[in-house]
Every structure is written in structure tokens, then in C-alpha cells.
Amino acid sequence: MAQIFHPLTNVVSRATIFGALLMAAGALWLIYMITTSDYANQVSVVRAQPVDFSHEHHVSGLGLDCRYCHLSVENSAFAGVPATEICMNCHSQIWSDSPKLAPVRESFRTGMPLKWTRVNDLPDFVHFHHGIHIQKGIQCRTCHGDMEKMPLTWKAGTLHMRWCLDCHRSPEDHVGPRSAVFANSANPLVSTAEDFAEIEKYQVRKQTNCSACHY
Amino acid sequence: MSRFRLALWFGAVAVVATGGCHSDMYDQPKVEPLEANEFFDDGRSARPLLTGVVPRDPVGAKPAASATGTANPLPVNQALLARGMQRYMIYCTPCHGRIGDGDGMIVRRGFRQPPTLHSDRLRGLPDRHFYDVMTEGFGVMPSYRKQISSDDRWAITAYIRALQLSRHASPEVLTAEERSKLDATEAAR
Incomplete structure (x- = not known):
């Protein structure tokens, strides 16, 4: 009776079995590296804020x-x-007409807090x-x-x-x-x-x- | 049940179970400090204090020192002065400067200059004056009631007294050892 499978099938099957395991492990490793990376966790990334506070x-x-x-x-x-009042300790007099600080003055006047991120x-x-x-x-x-x-x-x-x-x-x-x-x-x-x-x-x-x- | 069907069921359960994984626990319905809250008109979950609320400050300790007299009600010792110096450096130096001359960094940037703490007028005023100015504010100086606790305001008052003394102490009050140290420093200059 002739062989159904080519002798190479042994190699191919081993390669696919171990290859699949390797790929699965590699995928897990990749996911781990991505989720723990600085990039995915926004380390060193500046967030938008209502005021460009330095x-x-x-x-x-x-x-x-x-x-x-x-x-x-x-x-x-x-x-x-800090509460807006603390900003205004100094900014009632310093940079008191700066457009950059308009949201602070607005918050002070209305009592609505600044929405920092x-x-x-x-x-x-x-x-x-x-x-x-x-x-x-x-x-x-x-x-x-x-x-x-x-x-x-x-x-x-x-x-x-x-x-x-x-x-x-x-x-x-x-x-x-x-x-x-x-x-x-x-x-x-x-x-x-x-x-x-x-x-x-x-x-x-x-x-x-x-x-x-x-x- | 065949092994194949069992595996199929197991797979289906796993898919449904992991589908339940989402991040509700990351952001729970509880409010974190200063978290926004639409329930209130001003949008804040942290509610402002009602008028007349008295702080328990520091927590668990006796009520903050308050005196009807004009002198510092706290025992003035090394610990109080150290605390007063630390708090002075945080809250007062921006305007009053590190030694009380009124030339702090905020003043150099344009804030109205406060008077020096070393004038005869200010040296003659009672402790209570400095405490009250910190509590209520004075002129363009805002109230520091919310930033500095009552005990710390007395501690700063004690430190201001020490600063004032530092410019007007007579060498006669020093011990012989301190005196020789001072002379050595003078000679080295």
C-alpha cells in the first residue's frame, strides 16, 4: 500500500505544532509589552488642560x-x-490681564471650578x-x-x-x-x-x- | 456527551465569560476627591463648607489654639520655631522674602511690596497682630486661613518674632562661648 502522506509531512506537522505554540507565546509577550509600555500608558505625554500651567x-x-x-x-x-482662590493670591495682581489666565478669572468670578485633567x-x-x-x-x-x-x-x-x-x-x-x-x-x-x-x-x-x- | 461537544461548550463559556471583562472597576460610581459631579449646580462633588463650621485640625488632637489675649498661646520652644520656620518658608517667603525684608520673588515680579517685618512699628505690635493678618489678610495680602492651620499661624508668628530678634539682639545676651563664636565669625569676615 502506497503511503498516503509524503515523508515531509512529519517535518511540516512538527513545525506547525511548535510554530503555533511559539506564535501564541509571542502574541502574549507582545500584548504584555504593549500594555506595560510607556507609550500605552501615556507616560511623558502632555494632557490638554484648561490653563497652560507650568x-x-x-x-x-x-x-x-x-x-x-x-x-x-x-x-x-x-x-x-489648589482652589482658584490660591491662584488668585498672586494672579489678582500679576498677569492679571493675561488672556492665558482668563479661565482662572472666570472661575474666580463665577465660583465654577476649573476642570483640570x-x-x-x-x-x-x-x-x-x-x-x-x-x-x-x-x-x-x-x-x-x-x-x-x-x-x-x-x-x-x-x-x-x-x-x-x-x-x-x-x-x-x-x-x-x-x-x-x-x-x-x-x-x-x-x-x-x-x-x-x-x-x-x-x-x-x-x-x-x-x-x-x-x- | 462526546469530548468534542464538551470542548465546544467549554469554549463557548470562555468566550461569554471574557466578554464580561470590561473596565467598570477602573472608574467606579464612587466619587474621588474633587471629581466632577453633575448633580450639583457648580459641578463639584466636594461641597463647600457651611458657614460656622469649625475644623478639627489636626485630626484627633485638641482644638486648634485660639487666644483671646494678644500673646502667642502656644509654648514657644525649639519645635514650634522649627515648625514656624518651615511654614514661613512655604507660605510667606514668596512675598516677604526669606528674612522678612519684603523682597520675595513674587514682589520682584510685580506684586505690591509688603513692609519689612523689621520696622519699629511691626516689632512693637503684639503677636496677635501677625496671627490676625495671616487669618484675615491685610491690604492686598489675601487670607491664609485655608492654607495655614491655626496652630501653624501661631508657629509662624513665633518665627517672625525670632526673625525680628535676629536683627536687634544685643551681643550681651549671648553666653561666653557663643560670644567667642560670633567674634571669630566677625574676624573671619
């Missing part, structure tokens, strides 16, 4: 402290976006507390990047869970002295031996269980 000008140029505007960052989960926005199923991170010596710039160099605002990290966990699993690279929390790139993070002893007391590594953030 952190660079206000922080580097004028030397304002983060906390002048972000009032609740030291004690609260939410850092706080959140740049760093976590999903609603995860809880992050600014206060505890500030109190334990995490610098603003560790997560937010060099805000004092951002003429318009973008986010510096993917905000993915791995991004949080990387830090919690190696806190010694990220936790610094409390006095340096609001420092910027001009005075970078310097950790001493005492800082490391302090870091162990914080038990940062323990906060990697699910319910630390998902509750």
Missing part, C-alpha cells in the same frame, strides 16, 4: 514650595489640587495615600519625576502595580531622609546609614500583600 515656571522660576498649592499632601490620601490617575480599585509616603521620606520626584522641569505636566511612571511593588521590595533605593522629601533635582536623594536603619523600622517590604492597597 510647574517649571512656578517651581524653578519662582521657587514656590509644592505645599503652597498642594495643601493636603502631607496628611491626606489626596495631594490636593488628572495626569496621575489610579484606578478606583487601588488606594494610595500621599501622607504616609511623605511622612516616611519618599521624595515627590521619586514618583512624579522632575516636576520643576515640566513646562506642561506629564506623568513620569506607568503607575502599574509592578511599579509600586518594585519600590516596596527594594525601599533602600527610594526612601530618603524626611528633610529631603520636597527637594528637587538640585539636591538629589542622599541616604545615610541612619536612614537605612530607619527604613527597616517602616517595614516597607511588608506592605506588598494585596489588602495593603486593594481594600
Whole structure:
């Protein structure tokens, strides 16, 4: 009886079986790479805002402290976006007829808040507390990047869970002295031996269980 | 049931189940801080405080210090001065400058210049004056009631007193050790 299949069929069948497995794995890898990429997560992408607010000008140029505007960052989960009144502390007199600031004056006059677009926005199923991170010596710039160099605002990290966990699993690279929390790139993070002893007391590594953030 | 049909059913269930995957959990019906909310006319979910609301500030601690007298009701010590200096650097330096001369960066950019904190008139006024100015505002200076807590306003008041003292302290009040340090600094100049 003649052979039904050509001898080459063995090779072809092996190639297709393993090829299919490889392609499936490759597709999964590709999906993973895309979903975790900076591109898909809009890292370093400027969002449209009602006013072209420049952190660079206000922080580097004028030397304002983060906390002048972000009032609740030291004690609260939410850092706080300043009320229009805080803008008007200075802009009642400075640039008070600038067309760029017309939305601010409009908001001040009518009492309708400015509708800023959140740049760093976590999903609603995860809880992050600014206060505890500030109190334990995490610098603003560790997560937010060099805000004092951002003429318009973008986010510096993917905000993915791995991004949080990387830090919690190696806190010694990220936790610094409390006095340096609001420092910027001009005075970078310097950790001493005492800082490391302090870091162990914080038990940062323990906060990697699910319910630390998902509750 | 044949194995083939079982697999078919399994596949169908998987398709239906993954079809249920969407991102409702990312944006839940709960309101995040300062999230927009169309229910209210002004579009904000964070409601403004009613008049007469008293803050519990800081949370859990005794009510914020308030005094009917004119002197600082908080014990003036190193911790209070350190806190006052930190808060002064955040909220006051933009206009009043780092040492109170009234030449801060915002003034250099065109804001009306505040008087120096070192004048005889301001040195003669009671602590309460500085606290009240921070609370209520004065001239073009806006109220800082919402940005600086009551205790912190007293802490800043204490620091302003320290700043004023720094220009008018007499060398006689120093200890011998401090005096020799000062002389050494003077000599080095």
C-alpha cells in the first residue's frame, strides 16, 4: 500500500505544532509589552488642560514650595489640587490681564471650578495615600519625576502595580531622609546609614500583600 | 456527551465569560476627591463648607489654639520655631522674602511690596497682630486661613518674632562661648 502522506509531512506537522505554540507565546509577550509600555500608558505625554500651567515656571522660576498649592499632601490620601482662590493670591495682581489666565478669572468670578485633567490617575480599585509616603521620606520626584522641569505636566511612571511593588521590595533605593522629601533635582536623594536603619523600622517590604492597597 | 461537544461548550463559556471583562472597576460610581459631579449646580462633588463650621485640625488632637489675649498661646520652644520656620518658608517667603525684608520673588515680579517685618512699628505690635493678618489678610495680602492651620499661624508668628530678634539682639545676651563664636565669625569676615 502506497503511503498516503509524503515523508515531509512529519517535518511540516512538527513545525506547525511548535510554530503555533511559539506564535501564541509571542502574541502574549507582545500584548504584555504593549500594555506595560510607556507609550500605552501615556507616560511623558502632555494632557490638554484648561490653563497652560507650568510647574517649571512656578517651581524653578519662582521657587514656590509644592505645599503652597498642594495643601493636603502631607496628611491626606489626596495631594490636593489648589482652589482658584490660591491662584488668585498672586494672579489678582500679576498677569492679571493675561488672556492665558482668563479661565482662572472666570472661575474666580463665577465660583465654577476649573476642570483640570488628572495626569496621575489610579484606578478606583487601588488606594494610595500621599501622607504616609511623605511622612516616611519618599521624595515627590521619586514618583512624579522632575516636576520643576515640566513646562506642561506629564506623568513620569506607568503607575502599574509592578511599579509600586518594585519600590516596596527594594525601599533602600527610594526612601530618603524626611528633610529631603520636597527637594528637587538640585539636591538629589542622599541616604545615610541612619536612614537605612530607619527604613527597616517602616517595614516597607511588608506592605506588598494585596489588602495593603486593594481594600 | 462526546469530548468534542464538551470542548465546544467549554469554549463557548470562555468566550461569554471574557466578554464580561470590561473596565467598570477602573472608574467606579464612587466619587474621588474633587471629581466632577453633575448633580450639583457648580459641578463639584466636594461641597463647600457651611458657614460656622469649625475644623478639627489636626485630626484627633485638641482644638486648634485660639487666644483671646494678644500673646502667642502656644509654648514657644525649639519645635514650634522649627515648625514656624518651615511654614514661613512655604507660605510667606514668596512675598516677604526669606528674612522678612519684603523682597520675595513674587514682589520682584510685580506684586505690591509688603513692609519689612523689621520696622519699629511691626516689632512693637503684639503677636496677635501677625496671627490676625495671616487669618484675615491685610491690604492686598489675601487670607491664609485655608492654607495655614491655626496652630501653624501661631508657629509662624513665633518665627517672625525670632526673625525680628535676629536683627536687634544685643551681643550681651549671648553666653561666653557663643560670644567667642560670633567674634571669630566677625574676624573671619
